[in-house]
Amino acid sequence: MRDATRQTVVWEALRAVLADRMAATGRGSLDIVDAGGGTGGFAVPLARLGHAVTVVDPTPDSLAALERRAAETGVSVKGLQGDTGDLGDLLEPGSVDLVLCHSVLEYVEDPAAALTAAAGILRRGGVVSVLAANPVATAIHRALSGNFGEARQVLADSAGRWGDRDPTPRRFTREAVTGLLAKAGFTVGEVHGVRVFADLVPSRLAEGDPAALIELEQVAAAHPVLRDIATQVHVIAYR
Structure with a gap:
């Protein structure tokens, strides 16, 4: 349940993006790339929703674990070895509806180049979801x-x-993330704070009433002050 309190805000935003993008394209499934997606924490659930998901990750062990996880879940997820900056070399330009860039900018050699590469593979109107440590x-x-x-x-x-x-x-602060996205050619949309309270509340209290903590996180995520002190900054931006 602790994971749910930490991920609910991100998943709510993604579900809204998926619904909007499917309505805009008239397609029942989307092409999604999870850059640095590791073992498939987001990729596998998205594949279960019927989307075509590709994970790009530099670690062979993570991709092997992704393959096992997908097989155990009964879905297909494509794994490609590479860095986020290599997206343009691994995938066709303008071939993707949504790129996840979660906990990636902190570690890549060139965050600006990584976002530019993500922009290059997105279709017009495509979306990037960026999650970064604050x-x-x-x-x-x-x-x-x-x-x-x-x-x-x-x-x-x-x-x-x-x-x-x-x-x-x-x-990255909120201003730093949105600035990088703007320079990469994105139009910044929704900004959320993720894990405003979840990482501060003692486990015994969080486990005592997890539903209430989730509701608190949902309200705090868009609060103009609290979102800027959250453990992670989550930004949805459009190509």
Whole structure:
């Protein structure tokens, strides 16, 4: 149930995108690419909905796990080995309706190039879903754990890192994500905060009333202040 509180906002946004895109194209299924999709946490459920899903990931082990997961679920998901920046070399231009770029920009060598590559494979009117770690939330989490110097470092560092041992190479504010998308030729649409409270509430409280926590997350996701302190920034943008 803990996963549900962390993913509900993203899935609600994706379901709305899928419905709108199918209505606009008149097709009952869409062509979707999950860049950096790993073992298929989003790809397999999307395939179960009847969509044609391709996962592009640099890790052979993740793609093997994806294949097993899809087989166990009884769906077909295509796996391609490569980086997000390679999308233009792996897929035809203008061949995709939706690109997921979840927890990818933090790790790719060139985030701007990755989004440009995503734009290149999208059809006109296609959509990108970007999910990225937020430095403001990281500063809050470090402070709550008593690491005040690291919290200060996050806010001072241009990449939003708390130190040399930080496993995340970079983090993005809402303004940074939307700015990158605009430069890549996208029109920014909905912006949500993901995991505003879910990562702050103790497990015993979250498990005591998960439905209420999910409802709180749904309301907080679009709040003009709370969304900017969420663990992740979620942006829907259009080609």
